[in-house]
Amino acid sequence: MTKPFNFIMEATDGNARAGVLATPHGELETPCFMPVGTRATVKTLSPRDLEETGAGIVLANAYHLYFRPGAGVVAGMGGLHRFMAWDRPLLTDSGGYQVFSLGDTARIDNDGVAFKSLYNGSEHYFTPESVTKLQEDLGADIIMCFDECAPAAAERPYLQESIRRTAAWAARCRGAHTREDQMLMGIVQGGIDLELRRESVERTIELDFGGYAIGGLSVGEERPRTLETMRFTAELLPSERPRYFMGLGDPAGIVDAIAAGIDMFDCVLPTRAARNGRAYTSEGRLNLRNAAFTDAEGPLEPGCGCYTCRTFSRSYLRHLVTQKEILGLHLLSLHNVTFLLDLARRARAAIEEGRFSEFRSGAPAGF
Amino acid sequence: MTKPFNFIMEATDGNARAGVLATPHGELETPCFMPVGTRATVKTLSPRDLEETGAGIVLANAYHLYFRPGAGVVAGMGGLHRFMAWDRPLLTDSGGYQVFSLGDTARIDNDGVAFKSLYNGSEHYFTPESVTKLQEDLGADIIMCFDECAPAAAERPYLQESIRRTAAWAARCRGAHTREDQMLMGIVQGGIDLELRRESVERTIELDFGGYAIGGLSVGEERPRTLETMRFTAELLPSERPRYFMGLGDPAGIVDAIAAGIDMFDCVLPTRAARNGRAYTSEGRLNLRNAAFTDAEGPLEPGCGCYTCRTFSRSYLRHLVTQKEILGLHLLSLHNVTFLLDLARRARAAIEEGRFSEFRSGAPAGF
Numbered sequence: 042m043t044k045p046f047n048f049i050m051e052a053t054d055g056n057a058r059a060g061v062l063a064t065p066h067g068e069l070e071t072p073c074f075m076p077v078g079t080r081a082t083v084k085t086l087s088p089r090d091l092e093e094t095g096a097g098i099v100l101a102n103a104y105h106l107y108f109r110p111g112a113g114v115v116a117g118m119g120g121l122h123r124f125m126a127w128d129r130p131l132l133t134d135s136g137g138y139q140v141f142s143l144g145d146t147a148r149i150d151n152d153g154v155a156f157k158s159l160y161n162g163s164e165h166y167f168t169p170e171s172v173t174k175l176q177e178d179l180g181a182d183i184i185m186c187f188d189e190c191a192p193a194a195a196e197r198p199y200l201q202e203s204i205r206r207t208a209a210w211a212a213r214c215r216g217a218h219t220r221e222d223q224m225l226m227g228i229v230q231g232g233i234d235l236e237l238r239r240e241s242v243e244r245t246i247e248l249d250f251g252g253y254a255i256g257g258l259s260v261g262e263e264r265p266r267t268l269e270t271m272r273f274t275a276e277l278l279p280s281e282r283p284r285y286f287m288g289l290g291d292p293a294g295i296v297d298a299i300a301a302g303i304d305m306f307d308c309v310l311p312t313r314a315a316r317n318g319r320a321y322t323s324e325g326r327l328n329l330r331n332a333a334f335t336d337a338e339g340p341l342e343p344g345c346g347c348y349t350c351r352t353f354s355r356s357y358l359r360h361l362v363t364q365k366e367i368l369g370l371h372l373l374s375l376h377n378v379t380f381l382l383d384l385a386r387r388a389r390a391a392i393e394e395g396r397f398s399e400f401r402s403g404a405p406a407g408f
Numbered sequence: 409m410t411k412p413f414n415f416i417m418e419a420t421d422g423n424a425r426a427g428v429l430a431t432p433h434g435e436l437e438t439p440c441f442m443p444v445g446t447r448a449t450v451k452t453l454s455p456r457d458l459e460e461t462g463a464g465i466v467l468a469n470a471y472h473l474y475f476r477p478g479a480g481v482v483a484g485m486g487g488l489h490r491f492m493a494w495d496r497p498l499l500t501d502s503g504g505y506q507v508f509s510l511g512d513t514a515r516i517d518n519d520g521v522a523f524k525s526l527y528n529g530s531e532h533y534f535t536p537e538s539v540t541k542l543q544e545d546l547g548a549d550i551i552m553c554f555d556e557c558a559p560a561a562a563e564r565p566y567l568q569e570s571i572r573r574t575a576a577w578a579a580r581c582r583g584a585h586t587r588e589d590q591m592l593m594g595i596v597q598g599g600i601d602l603e604l605r606r607e608s609v610e611r612t613i614e615l616d617f618g619g620y621a622i623g624g625l626s627v628g629e630e631r632p633r634t635l636e637t638m639r640f641t642a643e644l645l646p647s648e649r650p651r652y653f654m655g656l657g658d659p660a661g662i663v664d665a666i667a668a669g670i671d672m673f674d675c676v677l678p679t680r681a682a683r684n685g686r687a688y689t690s691e692g693r694l695n696l697r698n699a700a701f702t703d704a705e706g707p708l709e710p711g712c713g714c715y716t717c718r719t720f721s722r723s724y725l726r727h728l729v730t731q732k733e734i735l736g737l738h739l740l741s742l743h744n745v746t747f748l749l750d751l752a753r754r755a756r757a758a759i760e761e762g763r764f765s766e767f768r769s770g771a772p773a774g775f
Contacts, residue, residue: 082735368452
């Protein structure tokens with residue numbers, strides 16, 4: 042395991058955990074929501090906007106950056122932190138999910154995956170070694186193993202083969218990884234099959250990664266299965282390492298994940314919803330296109346400290362959204378990201394004060 | 409003339425002027441570039457972004473706000489300043505230009521103009537009185553007379569009829585205007601016919617407006633005609649009132665306008681150019697899509713104090729622009745507006761120090 046990544050547990054409350062992860066770019070308080078900056082930008086938000094939301098870490102995507110602008114360009118500009126002017130922690134996803142989900146052309150063998158570029162259809166081949174090197178060139182603080190994301194509908198024999206291949210690839214990523222200033226995280230797969238999840242956990246933790254991610258969920262399965270599998274898997278993971286649930290960004294889901302002992306989660310939903318004119322609030326998700334907001338004077342969320350809520354009425358935001366003004370997408374994104382970061386911060390405070398159950402019962406319901 | 413709008417001339421240098429216009433929302437230093445916020449938002453920029461650029465005044469458009477969200481909504485929200493959260497001076501254009509230029513369906517008579525909405529094709533009728541009332545409801549500090557913008561190709565007899573109608577409408581706007589906390593500006597028309605410009609000036613200044621605008625130029629005529637007509641007209645306007653040249657936003661044109669004694673100018677070009685991936689610099693207008701910027705380390709404009717130039721490389725900006733990331737449009741808009749505001753500020757300092765000719769000879773050439 043890489044050394045700079047001390048993970049200190051400050052408090053627990055039930056399975057919920059309040060921790061601090063040390064990284065070369067500062068300490069990260071967990072549990073935390075990670076805004077997604079797929080192409081080295083969290084859509085519509087500048088680094089100073091993100092600092093204002095209190096984002097502790099931002100995620101970028103190795104698949105997209107491999108194609109545009111290319112890892113060589115990013116490395117030549119001094120790495121991803123300097124390139125995107127973000128000096129707090131960064132995490133890159135390995136591109137495993139994108140290779141399998143974008144374009145529908147992936148052909149897998151035991152050595153790696155051949156696939157066509159989403160950008161221009163050209164042929165490419167990723168291996169655990171090449172993707173590890175790619176993420177070393179990009180230079181995020183936390184990088185992910187290259188895994189196979191099997192289809193949600195895969196049969197059990199295929200799923201079993203897949204988790205074994207993912208574990209073999211994880212060992213190869215581990216072997217290829219050289220940068221001590223980066224933490225490499227393993228990824229547990231296995232669909233919603235709890236026995237396969239157990240096997241995947243065992244095969245992954247024996248490789249001793251700095252942290253562990255739960256992948257391959259929230260991909261179309263029914264929500265109770267997502268939560269059951271998340272809880273089951275989280276309990277099997279070593280308590281002294283950070284746990285990352287990949288792809289979760291609704292308020293109720295975040296609270297469920299924290300209750301299950303998850304430390305990190307990410308999702309494009311809050312920024313995508315914003316670009317569709319939707320705002321996260323304690324009333325649920327508001328559609329700003331609704332005519333009821335035409336002359337609504339109040340802020341999106343009373344008491345919210347974000348610039349949007351401190352400054353603008355729902356009426357003005359509705360005007361911007363209906364007129365397709367870019368400022369509207371920006372202001373809603375700023376609010377939605379703040380809303381989820383605030384939710385995780387309040388959960389953390391509740392854990393520290395031993396009142397997480399109480400917090401959870403008053404938290405926003407699903408929307 | 410409305411009273412709160414003292415215009416103090418601090419310095420002159422040749423025909424160039426450095427003034428201060430008092431408004432109910434603070435003092436405005438001239439010459440100044442006015443960023444255009446057509447639909448109550450300067451595209452991609454928040455009010456705090458605009459404050460950071462040092463914008464002294466923002467322009468909005470009565471035509472667009474009449475349709476969306478409607479003057480009643482804006483008035484109900486406390487007026488345009490509160491609606492868009494901008495507490496410095498605001499100017500609304502009367503919608504004259506839009507009525508005649510959008511949709512090609514305007515039918516004019518001496519009382520007003522019938523036209524179809526750009527938004528849904530519905531029939532509307534604007535008169536000098538209704539447009540003055542509309543701008544009073546919106547509540548900007550400076551409002552404009554409702555004028556006829558005759559086609560650039562109009563024959564002289566039509567142009568003559570048009571400037572007389574515009575003068576008659578100006579008198580009706582003057583009569584209908586009631587708010588003492590708003591300055592009403594007259595607009596001089598007459599195409600590139602200097603005799604008609606002279607007649608239009610005489611008919612407009614005899615109505616004694618708080619300031620005078622030069623309209624109907626930069627609409628397709630050759631640039632030397634624009635500048636000749638601008639210079640000729642500016643000299644005829646009363647020196648003690650602010651002069652506004654409508655629709656000018658290229659760096660060379662701005663310097664020419666200041667040299668001619670113009671105090672205010674506006675244009676959508678800097679924000680539109682930004683949304684097309686173009687940046688204003690002292691090297692000229694850069695197209696960030698150009699592959700030469702792929703690994704260009706420096707800022708857009710060395711020495712520029714804007715957030716974009718302080719923070720990001722040309723390489724990153726090119727990445728954002730080519731990937732159609734909204735952040736790129738925002739960062740380029742922020743820079744382009746800052747660039748033009750800086751140009752006007754530097755011109756003002758040169759006027760105050762009696763070295764405007766020297767400044768002018770070193771200013772950016774046309775692009």
